[in-house]
Amino acid sequence: MNKNQILKQYFGYDSFREGQETLIDSILSGRDAFGIMPTGSGKSLCFQIPALMMEGITLVISPLIALMKDQVAALNQAGVFAAFLNSSLTASQYHKALSFAKEGKYPIIYVAPERLMTEEFQDFARHARIAMVAVDEAHCVSQWGQDFRPSYLKIVDFINQLPVRPVVSAFTATATKEVREDIIDILMLREPEVVTTGYDRPNLYLGVQAPKDKYAAVKNFIDTHPNQSGIIYCQTRKLVEEVCDRLGRDGISVTRYHAGLSDKERHQNQDDFIFDRYQVMVATNAFGMGIDKSNVRFVLHYNMPKSIEELYQEIGRTSRDQEPGECILFYSGQDVVMNQFFIDNNQDNQELDDLTRKVVTERDRERLKKMTYYCFTNECLRDYILRYFGEYGSNYCGNCVNCLTQFETVDVTEIAKALIGCVSSSRQRYGVNVIIDTVHGANTAKIRQYRMDTNPYYSVLAKTPSYKLRQVVNHLMLKEYLTVTNDEYSIVKLTADSEKLMESQEPVMMKMAKEQEPALREKTGKKSKKPKLAGVELTEQDEALFEKLRRLRAEIAKEEKVPPYIVFSDKTLVHMCAVKPKTKTEMLTVSGVGEFKYDKYGERFMQCMDSDLSI
Known part of the structure; x- marks a missing residue:
């Protein structure tokens, strides 16, 4: 052949x-x-x-x-x-x-x-x-x-x-x-x-949220995506246990995976997820490499990964059959601190010599910085990832939170110069929160202890909301007018461009969301129209047939002791619903049906469809 x-x-x-x-x-x-x-x-x-x-x-x-x-x-x-x-x-x-x-x-x-x-x-x-x-x-x-x-x-x-x-x-x-x-x-x-062939996965929606209550945001997402298979990545084993337990108590079909479980339990939980016995997997990054489950429809990051490479690998587990999928990252500043701790205490490179290990650690810190900027940027998220891997697009994908959010270009020169001035006048000794609290005029014990209430920039931006000040700080870091140290304290430092900005007469412009909440348009909080599968918008009758074919697939998978998607993918079942084959020739026109699989399963699936159509 x-x-x-x-x-x-x-x-x-x-x-x-x-x-x-x-x-x-x-x-x-x-x-x-x-x-x-x-x-x-x-x-x-x-x-x-x-x-x-x-x-x-x-x-x-x-x-x-x-x-x-x-x-x-x-x-x-x-x-x-x-x-x-x-x-x-x-x-x-x-x-x-x-x-x-x-x-x-x-x-x-x-x-x-x-x-x-x-x-x-x-x-x-x-x-x-x-x-x-x-x-x-x-x-x-x-x-x-x-x-x-x-x-x-x-x-x-x-x-x-x-x-x-x-x-x-x-x-x-x-x-x-x-x-x-x-x-x-x-x-x-x-x-x-x-x-x-490129890194783009146009079928995946990309989003970043900074919710006050991460668990509530995750639970809301799952509730508005019923019967969908998905993965939730957490930074630590402890978080995996907490999130899995809460979801289980809230009635979600969920299991867990991390290195602290016994080999037997890990294998059992992985099989339960792959065989569709559980809908949701909560896991550390120990889970996923090599998992070829094609009907995973969402990947949620409860915490920010350490690098764009890690993010890309993990969101890559979504909708491997090319159908629509969603990838949401729930960000908080604590994620950066925890990832920095993991990098500084990494035990994976003990076989390397001291010099190489030091270079690798610095590389990991730089990757973490680029990952953090992904969470800040108001530009196209897909384009940010593609540029990281050396590809350049149009900076508009139409399928990420930033491309679907209404922005306006705002002059933030006054805010930018006040923030840089505060960093400079405090001799580059403090973190982001202290700088923001100072220019905002916060009367906290820490501000008084550091005597930042006597800083010349204290309270100069009292009328500007704190979330907006944080957005501008993030923008200044993204544009490398400010940077932060790669240690547990994350001290804000000036860069070679800081002084140029202070002396420049050019305005500092940045995109800001028109909404009051800066993190994300609540796309995931509403029930959207059922997405097309395999490019087909199923009728109610076809949806019922699709579910019937899925039940037959599950029955065969149980007999064969293989995951359901190995029998036929969702995409293949949808094509069957569209074609409704009655002969071998027609069945072989369905994507994903070859001679061997037709001989094994074709007649059973055609009988299933025939009995449905004859009702």
Whole structure:
């Protein structure tokens, strides 16, 4: 079979997405390849399809057990023999899988990087025909990447010990220019075909809120998005427990995930979420990498992540089937302090020398600063993320809170100069709150203790609301007229541009929301029109049919012991509702239905639709 026939027969698609065919052709020609493609864009097909056409075995290096299990289950459901080799297998299971691999039963084998250098696996690899080594989540190889894993550095040693060098391919969704160069150098890719399809996920709504009561905001969001699957990320295990317990008491179908749970409970909770037994997962950032659940419709950040890379990875778990999804970050100043603490007490880089560890820490602090600016900016949030990764758009996406909020351009020169003057006259010794309280004229114990009530700028902006003063401070930091120190006290400091602003006759202009509340138009607090699925606005009758098909899918998933989305995605079920196929030919026109899956499930789904239509 050729690549198009494989795409249709095993995966049920009629055409390739952007970048896929270029990478597949490169690999089939024997050339190394490097794909930087957003989550949900079909990266895995770029190495799975060549693997089914090449003579020999494709080894897929994967960082997490969950990712391997998910992808192998999906391949087996599609009719492709595949296996994984990792620590989740018992000794007998591992030896049995390795025995089948030696017999050539599997064209695709997923393996953890830690397994590569074991004597048993190396013996297998030396005597097998390895056609390709595909490195998934390739950013893990770079110490400048957000998920650096020292075990990934062993990949090149493993490849160099093979009798014949295979094609090497690498794939990631997140890589700045520096990380891309690092990946190519460390993996020693030979003149690779590099394809970057962009970082944009236009189906995702992006928002930032600064609510006084985070829990109430989260609960309100879930209440207005009934029956939707979603993830809530919290900064600490303690917060995960608190939020999960409160949601459970409030009647939400919820479970939890963090490193403090036993392996058994973590695996059980993860399965409960993946198999749709629970609607909402509350978790630390230990959860999610490799989770391919396609019907996650929202990701809420209870706290601000440490970096744009982390934010992008986590929101990437939303609507992997390209349907509409929502990603809301609930910000507070305490998030910055807590993240700074995590960076300063990071234990993940102990294998690095002192100088490199210091450089990595400074890099993490700079990333935290860029992440904080994301929460401040009144510009397009999507454009902010894209520019971070080196892409430039129109600064208007029409699907983020800032693009959907009415702004006006305001002259804030007087406020800006008073704030900078206060920082200067207090000899750059205090944090943001003290500066704002001083110019606002607050009569607090701290202001009196620091004698800021005698500062020449005390009370000069008494009539300006505190929230507006904070907005201007954030704007000055965003434009680098002010900065804050990277320590637990976060002291406000002047920059090289501070004096230029004070001496300039040019006005300082900034965008401000017309609403009185500065954080966010309450998009998430109202029930909106049901979004289209797969570009189709379902009728009430079709919605009932969709739910009926979902129940059948759940029944089959239970029989097969796989997550429901591995049987068919929501998108495929919606297409069925639109097409209402009555024959095999019609059923094979549905996106996501290939020959193998038709043979397994097609008749049952057509009978389900037929019985519904005959009522």
